[in-house]
Amino acid sequence: MIKLTCIGHDTEFEINNIIHLFEPYMEGEYDLQSTLEGNEASAKLLKVGVVLYECTRQVEPADNEIKLKKNRKLVLKEAVYDVLYQLTGKQMPWGMLTGIRPTKIVHDYQKQGMSDKVLRARLKDVYRISDAKIDLMMEVAKAEEEILExxxxxxxxxxxxxxxxxxxxxxxxxxxxxxxxxxxxxxxxxxxxxxxxxxxxxxxxxxxxxxxxxxxxxxxxxxxxxxxxxxxxxxxxxxxxxxxxxxxxxxxxxxxxxxxxxxxxxxxxxxxxxxxxxxxxxxxxxxxxxxxxxxxxxxxxxxxxxxxxxxxxxxxxxxxxxxxxxxxxxxxxxxxxxxxxxxxxxxxxxxxxxxxxxxxxxxxxxxxxxxxxxxxxxxxxxxxxxxxxxxxxxxxxxxxxxxxxxxxxxxxxxxxxxxxxxxxxxxxxxxxxxxxxxxxxxxxxxxxxxxxxxxxxxxxxxxxxxxxxxxxxxxx
CATH class of the missing domain: 3.80.30.20 (tm_1862 like domain)
Structure with a gap:
C-alpha cells in the first residue's frame, strides 16, 4: 500500500498508474513523494518517515510548452518507476508504458525522423521497455504502416x-x-x-x-x-x-x-x-x-x-x-x-x-x-x-x-x-x-x-x- 504525495505538479493520475504496476510485488505500507521543482523531477520512497530509495531526473528541454509538459510527465513517471524498481527488483515487460496504443509512440517518433536504432534505444532507456516488447512494437508498427499508408x-x-x-x-x-x-x-x-x-x-x-x-x-x-x-x-x-x-x-x-x-x-x-x-x-x-x-x-x-x-x-x-x-x-x-x-x-x-x-x-x-x-x-x-x-x-x-x-x-x-x-x-x-x-x-x-x-x-x-x-x- 502506497500513500502518494505530489508536490509542484498535477501528474497524480499517471503516477498512480505506475504504482499500480508494482502493487502485486509489494508488501507493507509506504509513503511516496513525487516532486517537480523547476526542471528537476524527484521521487522518494519512505517507510515510517525513513527514506528507503530516491531518484532524481532532469527534464529534457523542448521548443514549446506542450512538449515541455509532456517531458515533465515523462521524467516524473521515470523517477517513480525507478524507486519502485529498487524496492521490488521487478522490471516490467512494458516498462512504465501504461497507454493502450503502444505503437503510437513508434509512429510519432518515426514521423519526427528518428531512426530505428535511436528509437529502440529510447524505448529501452527512457520507457524501460524490454527487448522482446520493443521487437513486437516495431514489427506491428511496420505492419500497421503498410495498411495506413x-x-x-x-x-x-x-x-x-x-x-x-x-x-x-x-x-x-x-x-x-x-x-x-x-x-x-x-x-x-x-x-x-x-x-x-x-x-x-x-x-x-x-x-x-x-x-x-x-x-x-x-x-x-x-x-x-x-x-x-x-x-x-x-x-x-x-x-x-x-x-x-x-x-x-x-x-x-x-x-x-x-x-x-x-x-x-x-x-x-x-x-x-x-x-x-x-x-x-x-x-x-x-x-x-x-x-x-x-x-x-x-x-x-x-x-x-x-x-x-x-x-x-x-x-x-x-x-x-x-x-x-x-x-x-x-x-x-x-x-x-x-x-x-x-x-x-x-x-x-x-x-x-x-x-x-x-x-x-x-x-x-x-x-x-x-x-x-x-x-x-x-x-x-x-x-x-x-x-x-x-x-x-x-x-x-x-x-x-x-x-x-x-x-x-x-x-x-x-x-x-x-x-x-x-x-x-x-x-x-x-x-x-x-x-x-x-x-x-x-x-x-x-x-x-x-x-x-x-x-x-x-x-x-x-x-x-x-x-x-x-x-x-x-x-x-
Missing part, C-alpha cells in the same frame, strides 16, 4: 453495433443485453438502427469507405430474418463494391447457423469471426458459454464449406482455471482448423464484469504464467504462418501485458488497425456507439456519442441522428 483523402470506416448476446460471459463489460430479457425489443432496435444507417449513408455518400465492421455484443444473436433484414438494408444504403473490407463478428458458435452463414456470404460479407476463447470444455462451462468445443469445430467447417475464406478466431489467456497446458491445447486445436486470423487477448478484469464482482471465486493466472502463455501463443501463431499486425493494451490486464492480432499475409483486419491508430474517421451506429471524427492527420479527434441504454437509443433515435448531423456540420 493506403488510406485515401476523406475516407471513412463504419461501425455498426448489435448490443445483444445469448448470455453474458463472466469477463464481459461491453454494452450488451441478454437476448432472453430483451428479445421483444430487437425489432424496435433494428428499426432505429436502420434509420441511423440511412442517415449516415446519405450524409457520407461522397466519402469512400475503407472498412465496414459489424460488432457487438454478438451480431449473430439476431435470428436469420433479422440478420438478413439488417444486411439487406446495409447493402441498399451503401455501395459495397467500394468497401475494402466487410467484417461481421459472428462470435459465439451457439448463435451461428448454416443459414446465417449463407446470408452473410450472399450479402458480400468478406470476413467473419468465430470466437472460441478456449478449446477446453471445462473453461467454456466456467465462463458462461453455452456451447461445446465440437460446436466450434462444426460451425467453422460449415463456414469453410460455404466459401468463407477469411476467418478470425479469438482466444483469451488467463481465463479462470486455465494454465499453460490448456492454452497449448487450444492452439493445437486452432492449428487443425487453420484460420486466417487469430487474436490473442490477455484477460482484463473489467469493473463492470461479473468476474470483477466475484474475482475471489476464480483462480486467475499469475503474471509469470501469462508471460509463458503469450510466448507459447506467439510461437504457435508464427508456426501457422501468422504474423502480428495490430496490438492494444487495457487497464487491469493480468500481468500488465497486451492483446495481439495475428494474420496470414494479406488477411490483416484493416478496421482493427484504423480503430487502434485513429488515423481516419470512424462513423459508428447503434446503442453505445461512439463516432470518432479525425482531423489534421490524427492531431485532433472529436467524438459523437450515442446513448448506451437500449431503451434510450430506441426512444431517442432522432436525437442521436441530430447529434451526428450537428457533429458532421461542426467538424466539416
Amino acid at each position: 493506403k488510406n485515401q483523402k476523406d475516407e471513412i470506416s463504419l461501425y455498426i453495433g448489435i448490443p445483444f448476446c445469448p448470455t453474458r460471459c463472466v469477463y464481459c463489460s461491453f454494452t450488451a443485453y441478454s437476448l432472453e430479457a430483451k428479445r421483444n425489443q430487437v425489432e424496435s432496435y433494428l428499426d432505429a438502427l436502420c434509420k441511423e444507417i440511412t442517415f449516415i449513408a446519405e450524409a457520407k455518400k461522397d466519402h469512400p469507405i475503407r472498412s465496414l465492421y459489424i460488432g457487438g455484443g454478438t451480431p449473430t444473436s439476431l435470428n436469420e430474418a433479422q440478420l438478413e433484414r439488417l444486411l439487406k438494408h446495409i447493402k441498399a444504403s451503401f455501395n459495397l463494391e467500394n468497401v475494402g473490407e466487410y467484417t461481421i463478428e459472428a462470435g459465439r458458435p451457439d448463435t451461428i447457423t448454416r443459414e446465417k452463414l449463407e446470408i452473410m456470404k450472399a450479402m458480400d460479407v468478406g470476413r467473419i469471426s468465430i470466437n472460441p476463447q478456449s478449446m477446453n470444455q471445462k473453461t467454456l462451462d466456467t465462463i458462461g458459454r453455452h456451447h461445446t468445443v465440437e460446436d466450434i469445430i462444426e460451425v467453422f467447417n460449415i463456414a469453410r464449406e460455404l466459401g468463407h475464406d477469411n476467418i478470425n478466431m479469438d482466444i483469451i489467456l488467463g481465463l479462470p482455471g486455465e494454465g499453460v497446458v490448456e492454452v497449448r491445447h487450444t492452439l493445437e486445436e486452432l492449428k487443425k482448423l487453420g484460420p486466417e486470423n487469430i487474436t490473442v487477448h490477455t484477460m482484463a478484469i473489467k469493473r463492470a464484469s461479473r468476474l470483477k464482482e466475484q474475482q475471489d471465486d476464480y483462480q486467475l493466472a499469475e503474471a509469470t504464467k501469462i508471460e509463458q502463455m503469450l510466448d507459447i501463443s506467439q510461437r504457435a501463431c508464427r508456426a501457422m504462418g501468422l504474423a502480428p499486425y495490430y496490438m492494444y493494451r487495457q487497464k487491469n490486464m493480468l500481468g500488465n501485458f497486451e492483446n495481439v492480432g495475428y494474420a496470414k499475409p494479406g488477411y490483416e483486419c484493416v478496421y482493427n488497425v484504423e480503430i487502434m491508430e485513429e488515423s481516419e474517421s470512424i462513423i459508428a451506429a447503434g446503442a453505445g456507439a461512439i463516432t470518432k471524427m479525425v482531423y489534421q492527420n490524427g492531431e485532433r479527434i472529436d467524438r459523437i456519442a450515442n446513448v448506451k441504454s437500449l431503451e434510450d437509443y430506441i426512444g431517442r433515435i432522432d436525437e442521436m441522428i441530430e447529434r451526428k448531423r450537428e457533429g458532421f456540420e461542426k467538424y466539416r
Whole structure:
C-alpha cells in the first residue's frame, strides 16, 4: 500500500498508474513523494518517515510548452518507476508504458525522423521497455504502416453495433443485453438502427469507405430474418463494391447457423469471426458459454464449406482455471482448423464484469504464467504462418501485458488497425456507439456519442441522428 504525495505538479493520475504496476510485488505500507521543482523531477520512497530509495531526473528541454509538459510527465513517471524498481527488483515487460496504443509512440517518433536504432534505444532507456516488447512494437508498427499508408483523402470506416448476446460471459463489460430479457425489443432496435444507417449513408455518400465492421455484443444473436433484414438494408444504403473490407463478428458458435452463414456470404460479407476463447470444455462451462468445443469445430467447417475464406478466431489467456497446458491445447486445436486470423487477448478484469464482482471465486493466472502463455501463443501463431499486425493494451490486464492480432499475409483486419491508430474517421451506429471524427492527420479527434441504454437509443433515435448531423456540420 502506497500513500502518494505530489508536490509542484498535477501528474497524480499517471503516477498512480505506475504504482499500480508494482502493487502485486509489494508488501507493507509506504509513503511516496513525487516532486517537480523547476526542471528537476524527484521521487522518494519512505517507510515510517525513513527514506528507503530516491531518484532524481532532469527534464529534457523542448521548443514549446506542450512538449515541455509532456517531458515533465515523462521524467516524473521515470523517477517513480525507478524507486519502485529498487524496492521490488521487478522490471516490467512494458516498462512504465501504461497507454493502450503502444505503437503510437513508434509512429510519432518515426514521423519526427528518428531512426530505428535511436528509437529502440529510447524505448529501452527512457520507457524501460524490454527487448522482446520493443521487437513486437516495431514489427506491428511496420505492419500497421503498410495498411495506413493506403488510406485515401476523406475516407471513412463504419461501425455498426448489435448490443445483444445469448448470455453474458463472466469477463464481459461491453454494452450488451441478454437476448432472453430483451428479445421483444430487437425489432424496435433494428428499426432505429436502420434509420441511423440511412442517415449516415446519405450524409457520407461522397466519402469512400475503407472498412465496414459489424460488432457487438454478438451480431449473430439476431435470428436469420433479422440478420438478413439488417444486411439487406446495409447493402441498399451503401455501395459495397467500394468497401475494402466487410467484417461481421459472428462470435459465439451457439448463435451461428448454416443459414446465417449463407446470408452473410450472399450479402458480400468478406470476413467473419468465430470466437472460441478456449478449446477446453471445462473453461467454456466456467465462463458462461453455452456451447461445446465440437460446436466450434462444426460451425467453422460449415463456414469453410460455404466459401468463407477469411476467418478470425479469438482466444483469451488467463481465463479462470486455465494454465499453460490448456492454452497449448487450444492452439493445437486452432492449428487443425487453420484460420486466417487469430487474436490473442490477455484477460482484463473489467469493473463492470461479473468476474470483477466475484474475482475471489476464480483462480486467475499469475503474471509469470501469462508471460509463458503469450510466448507459447506467439510461437504457435508464427508456426501457422501468422504474423502480428495490430496490438492494444487495457487497464487491469493480468500481468500488465497486451492483446495481439495475428494474420496470414494479406488477411490483416484493416478496421482493427484504423480503430487502434485513429488515423481516419470512424462513423459508428447503434446503442453505445461512439463516432470518432479525425482531423489534421490524427492531431485532433472529436467524438459523437450515442446513448448506451437500449431503451434510450430506441426512444431517442432522432436525437442521436441530430447529434451526428450537428457533429458532421461542426467538424466539416
